[in-house]
Amino acid sequence: MQDSLFFKIALKIFRRLKARVRPLHLRRRASSAPIFMKPLFEDGICILPWHYVFNKDPEDCRLYLLMKREAEALSTDLSIGPKSKYLSNKYSPGEAITDLGLLSFVHTPEIAFLLFKYFGGNSIMLSADYWKSRYAGECRTGSQNWHTDPEDPLMLKIFVYFADVDESNGATEFIKKTQVGGDCCIRPWHSKRLTGYYLNQELENCKLSHLRDHVISANGREGDIVLINTTDLHRGGFGNRDRCMANYTFVSPHCQFEPRWMKIDSVGSESI
Ligand SMILES: O=C(O)CCC(=O)C(=O)O
Numbered sequence: 001m002q003d004s005l006f007f008k009i010a011l012k013i014f015r016r017l018k019a020r021v022r023p024l025h026l027r028r029r030a031s032s033a034p035i036f037m038k039p040l041f042e043d044g045i046c047i048l049p050w051h052y053v054f055n056k057d058p059e060d061c062r063l064y065l066l067m068k069r070e071a072e073a074l075s076t077d078l079s080i081g082p083k084s085k086y087l088s089n090k091y092s093p094g095e096a097i098t099d100l101g102l103l104s105f106v107h108t109p110e111i112a113f114l115l116f117k118y119f120g121g122n123s124i125m126l127s128a129d130y131w132k133s134r135y136a137g138e139c140r141t142g143s144q145n146w147h148t149d150p151e152d153p154l155m156l157k158i159f160v161y162f163a164d165v166d167e168s169n170g171a172t173e174f175i176k177k178t179q180v181g182g183d184c185c186i187r188p189w190h191s192k193r194l195t196g197y198y199l200n201q202e203l204e205n206c207k208l209s210h211l212r213d214h215v216i217s218a219n220g221r222e223g224d225i226v227l228i229n230t231t232d233l234h235r236g237g238f239g240n241r242d243r244c245m246a247n248y249t250f251v252s253p254h255c256q257f258e259p260r261w262m263k264i265d266s267v268g269s270e271s272i
Pocket residue numbers: 133143144149157170171172173230234235236237247
């Protein structure tokens with residue numbers, strides 16, 4: 001009895017450790033990806049103009065125009081949650097995604113190709129949404145503080161900008177090369193440490209002081225497609241004008257987080 005309990009605990013610890021040190025095949029993935037993705041592997045970010053990806057200017061592209069219309073229809077009511085003070089998004093957890101443009105974008109051959117190359121195989125979409133961020137007042141709130149995203153050590157966010165974005169409307173800031181596998185990664189393990197919570201001022205001062213000149217703003221033009229490895233240190237900007245964009249999260253098939261639109265107990269909750 002005691003032996004089997006011991007075995008179960010040992011197995012659990014072993015699985016956790018394995019998840020933390022699981023190989024991410026960074027070199028193999030980087031060497032088989034197209035050259036324009038090099039900054040994504042090295043620095044954790046790469047920004048591609050719409051035209052570069054889809055071979056059409058955004059204003060001549062039905063998909064882009066549809067997405068922009070959908071995004072601009074987003075109400076600016078503050079939503080619930082930690083991001084609420086500076087962000088409104090369209091979908092709540094457990095809610096079906098119904099925007100045709102938002103869904104079609106991910107299923108285009110071009111985006112499927114980028115994802116396949118980045119992940120070195122298949123990936124899973126964990127969330128898709130439209131975001132409007134706005135002037136947040138005196139102090140930073142929620143994701144406007146430095147953090148790394150916790151979902152998976154192998155993950156990618158895609159932003160699509162529906163207007164030019166710079167510091168004045170809160171471009172995301174990130175610290176180059178701090179992503180998992182990057183030259184300046186400050187997470188000792190793939191998961192947990194420094195993920196899922198915000199750095200306090202003290203930690204910020206001592207951990208980040210030597211990385212000041214690695215801080216970059218994800219500035220871009222309307223239609224730009226931002227690929228960002230948010231296992232890096234990043235934070236929402238602090239602008240005083242609205243920013244409107246699509247925000248997607250992709251993870252590897254090993255990820256244990258449930259999709260944002262999944263409803264717990266929505267299927268089979270009737271007893272038989
Ligand atoms: O740019 C922002 O507002 C924050 C983005 C962010 O933290 C994320 O998408 O994970």
